[in-house]
Amino acid sequence: MDIGSALIIGGGIGGLTAGIALRQRGIPVEIIERDPDWTVYGVGIIQQMNVIRAMKELGVLDDYLARSYGFDSTTIYVGPGGVQDAHFNTPKLAGPDYPSNAGIRRTDLQKVLAGGAERAGAKVRLGLTVTDMQDDGTGVDVTFSDGSTGRYDVVIGADGVFSATRQAILPDAPKPHYTGQWVWRYNLPRPAHVDGIQIFAGPFNGGFVPMTEDLMYIFLLSTEPTTDFMPVAGAAAAMRDRATMVPPQFAAILDQITDDAGVVARPLETIMLDGDWHKGRIGLIGDAVHASTPHLAQGAGMAIEDGLVLADELTKAKSVDEAFAAYRARRMPRVAHVAKNSVRIGEMQMGKIPPFNVGELTGQTIGLMCQPI
Ligand SMILES: Cc1cc2nc3c(=O)[nH]c(=O)nc-3n(C[C@H](O)[C@H](O)[C@H](O)COP(=O)(O)OP(=O)(O)OC[C@H]3O[C@@H](n4cnc5c(N)ncnc54)[C@H](O)[C@@H]3O)c2cc1C
Known part of the structure; x- marks a missing residue:
């Protein structure tokens, strides 16, 4: 099928990936982003082997690796004593010359993907959202918040967990759900021994992730009654206060958490659409359809893969409707596994469900x- 024009709503990780993948197939792409400053917070993100493979497919792997810290190993420590329980290397899916995984600053990931999208010829418009969409079966007429209009063969909602596109096309879909946990993150100088992910599991849950030669980010999980905004003033002390029953490795860095403005704390809100992911010529990718918690560190990975698979199906299928249906069928087993099991790990950490073997789940x-996508 020939797609003459595509609109992507949301210039985040999924939207930019879809933009590059569609341009690789020669499809004209416009990406609109609500935030005029395109702000991304400065802490990092864990990206596993499937993301490194995807970066290669998107043609941005060299730029990506130049800005990130590639590594192969994961080490898991358990209990208040921080005793090593597991240490393993994961496969190198991009080839033997590339690392298995990487940690990267979110600001740098955005630079890689935005640079890739712009080089590929995607048109990016900032400070813009959609005020109206009318799908007449042969195209979608879109009105933007600046009063301009456009007509597109396909519209892709990549506008995150609180997706307005989802609300517009699937108003009866489930709403995001607060799991009860927050994640607190902070950047610190990277000690030489943090050359892979280090996870601390139960009763304290947190970790160290290398991001560059010089930097790592640390994270910890806490149980909180609400999603109410946490004030910046006092955030460093609040993060240190949440670090209870910490293993000695984490205790050793606690007094370095001093800058209130450097603390990034976020509630975990999830959604998983078991039903439709599209209506007519308008469909959804990424957190708009399946926002997971970070317990399996795959939320962004799933958004990135969505972009690749949807672009593939849009060129292979006979109609947009068929393409969206085929994309959902291909994506469902992976995203449902990630979304549902990430939430289960958090529930176990909060004592809401009985303990289960997280090591076995991680291996699965x-x-x-x-697997190929
Ligand atoms: C605390 C935390 C830690 C995480 N850690 C990891 C990790 O280590 N590894 C991992 O793989 N994943 C992680 N994730 C998940 C990951 O961040 C998300 O899965 C990923 O950002 C989803 O990408 P997306 O493009 O679908 O949505 P988003 O990144 O939310 O992007 C949506 C974009 O759309 C824009 N937008 C929103 N509404 C509109 C609108 N109406 N019009 C125009 N633009 C709009 C937004 O401004 C934004 O730029 C974590 C998540 C959290 C909360």
Whole structure:
């Protein structure tokens, strides 16, 4: 099928990926982003082997690796004593010369993907959202917040967990759900021994992630009654206060958490659409359809893969409707696994469900993520 024009709503991780993938197939792409400053917070993100493979497919892997810290190993420590429980290397899906995984600053990931999208010829418009969409079966007429209009063969909502596109096309879909946990993150100088992910599991849950030669970010999870905004003033002390029953490795860096403005704390809100992911010529990708918690560190990975698979189906299928249906069928086993099991780990950490073998689940997840998409 020939797609003459595509509109992507949301210039985040999924939207930019879809933009590059569509341009690789020669499809004209416009990306609109609500935030006029295109702000991304400065802490990092864990990206596993399937993301490194995807970056290669998108043609941005060299730029990506130049800005990130590639690594192969994961080490898991358990209990208040911080005793090593597991240490393993994961497969190198981009080839033997590339690392298995990477940690990267979110600001740098955005530079890589935005640079890739712009080089590929996607048109990006900032400070813009959609005020009206009318799908007449042969195209979608869109009105933007600046009063301009356009007509597109396909519209892709990549506008995150609180997606306005989802609300517009699937008003009866489930709403985002607060899991009860927050994640607190902070950047610190990277000690030489943090050359892979280090996870601390139960009763304290947190970790260290290398991001560059010089920097790592640390994270910890806490249980909180609400999603109410946490004030910046006092954030460093608030983060240190949440670090209870910490293993000695984490205790050793606690007094370095001093800058209130450097603390990034976020509630975990999830959604998983088991039903439709599209209506007519308008469909959804990424957190707009399946926002997981970070417990399996695959939310962004799933958004990135969505972009690749949807672009593939839009060129292969006979109609947009068929393409969206085929994309959902291909994506469902992976995203449902990530979304549902991420939430389960958090529920176990909060004592809401009985303990289960997270190591076994991690092994299953890595196996699944290594499968072709
Ligand atoms: C605390 C935390 C830690 C995480 N850690 C990891 C990790 O280590 N590894 C991992 O893989 N994933 C992680 N994730 C998940 C990951 O951040 C998300 O899955 C990913 O950002 C989803 O990408 P997206 O493009 O779908 O949505 P988003 O990144 O939310 O992007 C949506 C974009 O759309 C824009 N937008 C919103 N509404 C509109 C509108 N109406 N019009 C125009 N633009 C709009 C937004 O401004 C934004 O730029 C984590 C998530 C959280 C909360």
